[in-house]
Amino acid sequence: xxxxxxxxxxxxxxxxxxxxxxxxxxxxxxxxxxxxxxxxxxxxxxxxxxxxxxxxxxxxxxxxxxxxxxxxxxxxxxxxxxxxxxxxxxxxxxxxxxxxxxxxxxxxxxxxxxxxxxxxxxxxxxxxxxxxxxxxxxxxxxxxxxxxxxxxxxxxxxxxxxxxxxxxxxxxxxxxxxxxxxxxxxxxxxxxxxxxxxxxxxxxxxxxxxxxxxxxxxxxxxxxx
Amino acid sequence: xxxxxxxxxxxxxxxxxxxxxxxxxxxxxxxxxxxxxxxxxxxxxxxxxxxxxxxxxxxxxxxxxxxxxxxxxxxxxxxxxxxxxxxxxxxxxxxxxxxxxxxxxxxxxxxxxxxxxxxxxxxxxxxxxxxxxxxxxxxxxxxxxxxxxxxxxxxxxxxxxxxxxxxxxxxxxxxxxxxxxxxxxxxxxxxxxxxxxxxxxxxxxxxxxxxxxxxxxxxxxxxxxxxxxxxxxxxxxxxxxxxxxxxxxxxxxxxxxxxxxxxxxxxxxxxxxxxxxxxxxxxxxxxxxxxxxxxxxxxxxxxxxxxxxxxxxxxxxxxxxxxxxxxxxxxxxxxxxxxxxxxxxxxxxxxxxxxxxxxxxxxxxxxxxxxxxxxxxxxxxxxxxxxxxxxxxxxxxxxxxxxxxxxxxxxxxxxxxxxxxxxxxxxxxxxxxxxxxxxxxxxxxxxxxxxxxxxxxxxxxxxxxxxxxxxxxxxxxxxxxxxxxxxxxxxxxxxxxxxxxxxxxxxxxxxxxxxxxxxxxxxxxxxxxxxxxxxxxxxxxxxxxxxxxxxxxxxxxxxxxxxxxxxxxxxxxxxxxxxxxxxxxx
Ligand SMILES: Cc1cc2nc3c(=O)[nH]c(=O)nc-3n(C[C@H](O)[C@H](O)[C@H](O)COP(=O)(O)OP(=O)(O)OC[C@H]3O[C@@H](n4cnc5c(N)ncnc54)[C@H](O)[C@@H]3O)c2cc1C
Ligand code: SF4
Numbered sequence: 001x002x003x004x005x006x007x008x009x010x011x012x013x014x015x016x017x018x019x020x021x022x023x024x025x026x027x028x029x030x031x032x033x034x035x036x037x038x039x040x041x042x043x044x045x046x047x048x049x050x051x052x053x054x055x056x057x058x059x060x061x062x063x064x065x066x067x068x069x070x071x072x073x074x075x076x077x078x079x080x081x082x083x084x085x086x087x088x089x090x091x092x093x094x095x096x097x098x099x100x101x102x103x104x105x106x107x108x109x110x111x112x113x114x115x116x117x118x119x120x121x122x123x124x125x126x127x128x129x130x131x132x133x134x135x136x137x138x139x140x141x142x143x144x145x146x147x148x149x150x151x152x153x154x155x156x157x158x159x160x161x162x163x164x165x166x167x168x169x170x171x172x173x174x175x176x177x178x179x180x181x182x183x184x185x186x187x188x189x190x191x192x193x194x195x196x197x198x199x200x201x202x203x204x205x206x207x208x209x210x211x212x213x214x215x216x217x218x219x220x221x222x223x224x225x
Numbered sequence: 226x227x228x229x230x231x232x233x234x235x236x237x238x239x240x241x242x243x244x245x246x247x248x249x250x251x252x253x254x255x256x257x258x259x260x261x262x263x264x265x266x267x268x269x270x271x272x273x274x275x276x277x278x279x280x281x282x283x284x285x286x287x288x289x290x291x292x293x294x295x296x297x298x299x300x301x302x303x304x305x306x307x308x309x310x311x312x313x314x315x316x317x318x319x320x321x322x323x324x325x326x327x328x329x330x331x332x333x334x335x336x337x338x339x340x341x342x343x344x345x346x347x348x349x350x351x352x353x354x355x356x357x358x359x360x361x362x363x364x365x366x367x368x369x370x371x372x373x374x375x376x377x378x379x380x381x382x383x384x385x386x387x388x389x390x391x392x393x394x395x396x397x398x399x400x401x402x403x404x405x406x407x408x409x410x411x412x413x414x415x416x417x418x419x420x421x422x423x424x425x426x427x428x429x430x431x432x433x434x435x436x437x438x439x440x441x442x443x444x445x446x447x448x449x450x451x452x453x454x455x456x457x458x459x460x461x462x463x464x465x466x467x468x469x470x471x472x473x474x475x476x477x478x479x480x481x482x483x484x485x486x487x488x489x490x491x492x493x494x495x496x497x498x499x500x501x502x503x504x505x506x507x508x509x510x511x512x513x514x515x516x517x518x519x520x521x522x523x524x525x526x527x528x529x530x531x532x533x534x535x536x537x538x539x540x541x542x543x544x545x546x547x548x549x550x551x552x553x554x555x556x557x558x559x560x561x562x563x564x565x566x567x568x569x570x571x572x573x574x575x576x577x578x579x580x581x582x583x584x585x586x587x588x589x590x591x592x593x594x595x596x597x598x599x600x601x602x603x604x605x606x607x608x609x610x611x612x613x614x615x616x617x618x619x620x621x622x623x624x625x626x627x628x629x630x631x632x633x634x635x636x637x638x639x640x641x642x643x644x645x646x647x648x649x650x651x652x653x654x655x656x657x658x659x660x661x662x663x664x665x666x667x668x669x670x671x672x673x674x675x676x677x678x679x680x681x682x683x684x685x686x687x688x689x690x691x692x693x694x695x696x697x698x699x700x701x702x703x704x705x706x707x708x709x710x711x712x713x714x715x716x717x718x719x720x721x722x723x724x725x726x727x728x729x730x731x732x733x734x735x736x737x738x739x740x741x742x743x744x745x746x747x748x749x750x751x752x753x754x755x756x757x758x759x760x761x762x763x764x765x766x767x768x769x770x771x772x773x774x775x776x777x778x779x780x781x782x783x784x785x786x787x788x789x790x791x792x793x794x795x796x797x798x799x800x801x802x803x804x805x806x807x808x809x810x811x
Contacts, residue, residue: 010497010520011495011496011497011498011519011520011521012266012495012496012497013493013494013495014266014487014493014494014495014496015487015490015492015493015494016487016488017268017483017484017487017488018266018268019268019270019271023271024270024271024274024276024277025271025272025277026277027277027280027283050640050641051640051641052640052641052644052645053641053642053645055642055645055646057642057645057646057649058649060645077287078287081295082295083287083288083293083294083295083314084294084295084313084314085294085295085297085298085311085312085313085314086295086313087311087678087679089677091308091310093308093310094303094307094728095730096301096303096728096729096730096731096732097301097302097310097312097731097732098312098313098314098316098731098732099313099314100310100313138641141640145639164639164640168628168631169282169286169628172281172626172627172628172631173281173282173628174280174281174282177282185627186627188645188648188649189627189631189648189649189652189653190652190653191587191625191626191627191652192587193279194279194280194464195279195462196275196278196279196460196462196464196471196472197460197461197462198460198461198462198463198587198588198589199417199458199460199461201585201588202417202419202461202588203417203419204419204420204583204585204588205420205423206420206579206582206583206584207583208583208585208653209583209585209588216276216277216279216280
């Protein structure tokens with residue numbers, strides 16, 4: 001079973017209600033766990049900063065802690081693909097068959113980030129992706145998205161898909177996972193988070209309902225470093 | 226060699242919605258019942274209290290309560306000309322795992338199929354002439370009238386909130402006038418609607434439709450069910466489908482049956498025990514029990530008088546295949562019945578964006594919606610339309626967790642500053658109309674065993690060959706157009722039509738409404754199980770779940786799945802136990 005499970009899994013025979021106190025299945029924040037190197041984080045900050053930039057609407061992905069989030073996720077069961085079916089043979093499929101890379105997410109990031117920086121160095125006079133002008137960075141992202149960029153050893157399109165998915169996750173997840181720092185993602189859109197009771201506001205009839213967001217660990221003043 | 230265990234009267238394979246119902250019914254009848262569930266124990270205060278449940282990353286995106294893909298998945302292709310590849314992670318549907326099955330994290334949209342849905346072949350042939358080429362649509366072999374008392378039981382078990390449309394034949398103005406007759410009203414009033422539903426209802430009404438509140442298993446008020454189990458009022462928390470409910474407000478096995486069942490001396494549950502196959506005697510006509518394996522890899526032989534598959538449509542079908550009971554369907558010859566008539570649900574949507582109105586869609590619930598049935602089933606004249614079947618059109622306020630739902634108007638770039646701006650501007654000011662269409666059985670769509678890929682035990686994965694049919698494409702285009710017409714009248718700044726086009730894609734979430742594969746019917750030449758969900762080939766084996774649907778209807782399945790389960794339980798209790806053997810003789 002996945003190591004994600006808070007309580008250990010074991011087979012058992014149950015008669016009666018087996019509830020016992022103080023066994024709440026708490027989330028795993030993966031605080032302090034790392035997978036990425038400094039160079040990889042640098043590249044990832046640049047990539048996610050173009051996907052969700054800092055601008056007049058508020059902080060972008062790097063400021064929201066998306067790189068921290070991805071770093072922790074890649075260090076855990078997600079990065080290892082522990083809950084994905086990763087048996088061979090691996091073949092390129094049609095889009096409707098989804099992810100078919102032989103690399104679990106952590107290894108896919110590792111290869112893609114290295115190949116992207118190698119490509120940039122070779123093409124842009126020794127500069128890394130993070131050192132390019134934003135227009136050039138955007139153009140490379142567009143090419144990856146469209147499958148028009150060939151990166152050594154990985155599908156740029158598959159990487160783009162996963163990167164964009166994880167960037168959105170890191171921008172909007174509960175802050176306990178290291179992303180959505182200070183709830184900037186939730187504040188940007190007006191999502192009140194984990195409040196769990198909206199009976200009082202149901203008859204808003206189209207008027208704004210402004211509620212400060214609340215996360216699983218508390219209010220917006222709470223922060224993860 | 227598996228270790229042989231003492232015999233039980235009934236073994237239930239899986240412990241989700243259908244198993245919980247059967248366990249309650251059969252222990253009450255005095256039988257010793259054992260349920261084998263491959264996932265773990267789950268209860269509200271431990272696994273999804275309000276301080277834990279509203280976690281979008283953990284429960285939806287990291288799929289904590291869904292089936293572990295690493296151990297077993299499906300392979301998928303659109304047609305036999307392609308190579309099926311494994312779904313390396315779940316997407317389009319999310320099979321449940323653990324006590325309560327998908328009943329823990331469903332929405333609670335709870336319907337009775339229309340009377341004509343049960344007679345989809347004969348009804349449509351009579352009205353419109355022969356079925357189109359390739360359609361393998363069949364009658365269920367059981368009628369709405371026969372199932373009515375069983376629908377009623379499930380609605381009362383769950384405390385469904387709604388408004389009757391047809392009380393014993395009397396049409397009620399504010400309910401669904403197309404529904405089959407009901408012997409009593411819903412046990413609870415409908416949920417409290419919010420802004421988007423009001424706008425949808427007004428627009429639908431202006432077009433001459435009759436909107437009605439969707440029947441909901443999210444409690445509209447405190448409720449004590451007939452087993453004496455108490456449910457609390459829904460707080461419209463917005464973390465409903467794909468999440469467990471922390472408030473005891475969503476009907477699930479945990480909140481309706483388990484507190485009573487688990488205390489019954491005749492009932493035993495074994496968790497983290499996966500059933501590998503059904504065993505039979507030398508005649509092959511009698512099931513002797515099942516073989517199961519625990520997490521440590523220890524295998525056991527569990528003898529039983531009656532074996533009942535409750536492992537969800539996909540796994541029921543695969544377990545039949547792995548046990549060698551029945552012939553697997555071959556689309557080239559049309560021979561074989563196991564895996565035949567795999568169907569799904571054909572959905573589309575129309576987003577509505579407001580300029581200065583707030584939908585505040587974070588305040589919602591899994592089954593909070595207004596809907597119309599004018600284009601469902603055969604509620605409208607299909608002459609000249611080129612398809613049979615239909616679906617409902619609804620405006621739900623649910624799903625508005627921001628990783629999953631961040632609607633943007635037509636023409637918005639997919640990322641970057643412009644995307645961010647559009648998401649920021651529209652998150653609180655948008656809603657969506659869904660069309661939820663039937664899926665008609667076709668000779669080309671089927672399930673069988675994959676020749677290449679294996680599960681954690683080294684056994685073949687099931688292979689799904691599926692694409693939308695010409696019938697269903699015409700159906701969904703028609704429904705989407707009706708939804709567009711409603712959306713345009715909801716007073717928004719603009720709409721965005723999201724039709725169902727192109728080949729079926731196994732990745733974006735659509736519904737967990739997989740049907741067929743172990744279909745029911747009138748005789749052993751057209752079905753795997755008879756009208757009592759009893760195997761034709763092995764009479765002490767029963768198969769529950771939506772796998773018995775010969776084709777899928779426009780509604781969500783669970784109301785009908787549960788009614789069929791109660792119906793089968795009654796046949797077992799009142800007839801099978803007295804005279805064990807085939808309940809239908811041909
Ligand atoms: C997100 C979501 C939303 C949904 N919303 C709705 C809705 O609004 N309305 C509606 O009508 N339906 C809805 N459904 C569908 C509904 O949940 C199912 O129809 C219902 O749970 C089916 O009951 P079941 O008993 O057949 O299967 P389940 O309830 O899924 O139970 C099957 C159990 O069998 C176990 N199992 C499988 N294989 C084995 C094995 N080999 N050995 C031992 N155990 C095994 C599984 O672990 C699981 O616990 C939804 C489903 C999902 C996932
Ligand atoms: S919306 Fe209601 S029923 Fe659904 S999980 Fe929240 S409180 Fe429970």
